[in-house]
Amino acid sequence: MAQAGGIFLDPEFYSIHVVEISEEILEGPELKIFHKAESEPPGAMKDLLEEVKRVRPARLVIDSLSDLRYLTDELVSFRRLVLALRHEFQSEESTVLITNNARENDGHLETICNGVIQLEQVVNEYGPIRRRILVSKLRGRSYQSGWHDFRITGDGLRVFPTLRVGTQRQMDQKELLSSGNTQLDLLFGGGIERGTTTAVIGASETGKTTLVNLYVVASAKRGERTVVYLFDETELSYRARAEGLGLSVGDYIDKGLIILREIDVAEFSVGEFTTMLLQEVEERGVSHVTIDTLNGYLNAMPFEKHQIIQLHQLLIHLSHRGITMFLASEQHGIFGDLTTDAKNLSYLSDSLLLLRYFEYRGQIRRAISVVKKRGGKHETTIREFTLSSNGISIGEPLKEMQGVLTGVPTLGV
Structure with a gap:
């Protein structure tokens, strides 16, 4: 039994005595x-x-x-x-x-x-x-x-060990991190603050992973190490999707600046995942962490009690250390239920980016807006954006439309 557990019992220092029962x-x-x-x-x-x-x-x-x-x-x-x-x-x-x-x-x-x-x-x-x-x-x-x-x-x-958040906080860092896309940075009032948590929420294929990957690649370009935890897809599909949208992640992965971790949803507990993440930060110097998706994280450990509270503790701990976090979260349905899906995300995140489908003249289009940015100004407009092999493009505010977030807007007066 000891050998099976990787324990070597040196006979020179170890002995077994079997108590005999008469x-x-x-x-x-x-x-x-x-x-x-x-x-x-x-x-x-x-x-x-x-x-x-x-x-x-x-x-x-x-x-x-x-x-x-x-x-x-x-x-x-x-x-x-x-x-x-x-x-x-x-x-x-x-x-x-x-x-x-x-x-x-x-x-x-x-x-x-x-x-x-x-x-x-x-x-x-x-x-x-x-x-x-x-x-x-x-x-x-x-x-x-x-x-x-x-x-x-x-x-x-x-x-x-269960994570315990320390009482000492780092000094607030006001450094703004760019996504590499000027239009997206303007939505966030100039960029994302270092050491904060940003949640990107939207229906399937609205572009959540692509938007998060903009910050991943931008971090790698600055020479900072980032780790991406994949709960819903493989490393191969992640690479293919990023390359197809003009994000060259391969070179940065080969250099060790982008670290991909595929999570086996049947094996991990909350404590094991937390320990693994902290090791990345402490031993490999990771300064940027992405969980893709939050739904996959929660589904991987459905029987764990108080998952959201434990994740909140982890995010606070990482914030104290100046680690920037991104959470991609998928809404249910094509147009989604914002109230239900954003409830936990608003609790977990400092900033909240919302992606929505909307119908316009027989076409399904995408809209983007910043719903929340704690401690800083942000643009409150709703803009249309598109995805292509050249990346993302964010258009002008949809001023002539009302009800974009419902999915079926009307032209305003």
Whole structure:
């Protein structure tokens, strides 16, 4: 089992002692190790204690105490056994780790331990079993409370701590980041502020990914490293789509300035994704992060509770570090329901860019507008825009039309 988990147990420093249960105990009608009147644990436990005194280990693991609980005649006897163990180990210079079945919920055992760690399996309706860990007690030391995701792999145990947003903030950075498209920058009052979160919302094929990729390429041109998390498409299709719209991402990907991450929606937990993202920031110097799409992120982990709150905490943490975030989000339907789709996005983002289809004289066209920009001025007009192999083109404000956002506008007076 240890080898399967990537753990090497050096025989020079490691030994295993198997506690033998006598046949008399197993054959007894009441399956008892000792009687109520006995204050010292004989038999199997005496054998164990003698082995501990002989080896004098620096680390001692008893796996598991639950088995001994099943062989005692009652709970009082089991607690006496635990107290005897504690008394014996207090005189030894050993760090003791005891495993116990969570179903045997005995608070007495936890009171005599200096630390308590709980492990839990979470079985979802779809996908693999998720594991999480909770430190509920650690005397004399501070620790990070709450549940944390973890995974057992061939390389050992990987724990993904729950993100805690720090109290210290970076100084507000007023630097405006250009998209490389003058017309788009004007909609945002000159550009996107560094360290903010921008959400791009629209129906399928309205151009969300293309608009987000303008900032990705612009960041790479400045020599800044950016990472794009793909929840809805592959790296191959991402490259093909960008190249078809005049965005040369291939060279920047080869140089490592644009990093593409395809997310397996059946494997990741919120904690694992957060840890992976923070590693990109801390170890690879990423300053620009894109999630494409937010719908894919939420659908990848549908059984995670409080997804939006956890994502909000992550975005705040990245903002404190000056990381610029972009979220692409798809609306349901051709014309979408703005109230429903924008509810969480307004909570998550500093800026909100809305893309809409609208009908005009028998044609389906696209409209673009900046609905929100926290802490800065932005243009409030609705403009038409087009997509082509030359990129995007944003036209003049649609001043003569009323009801563009409904999808079926009328000509104004």
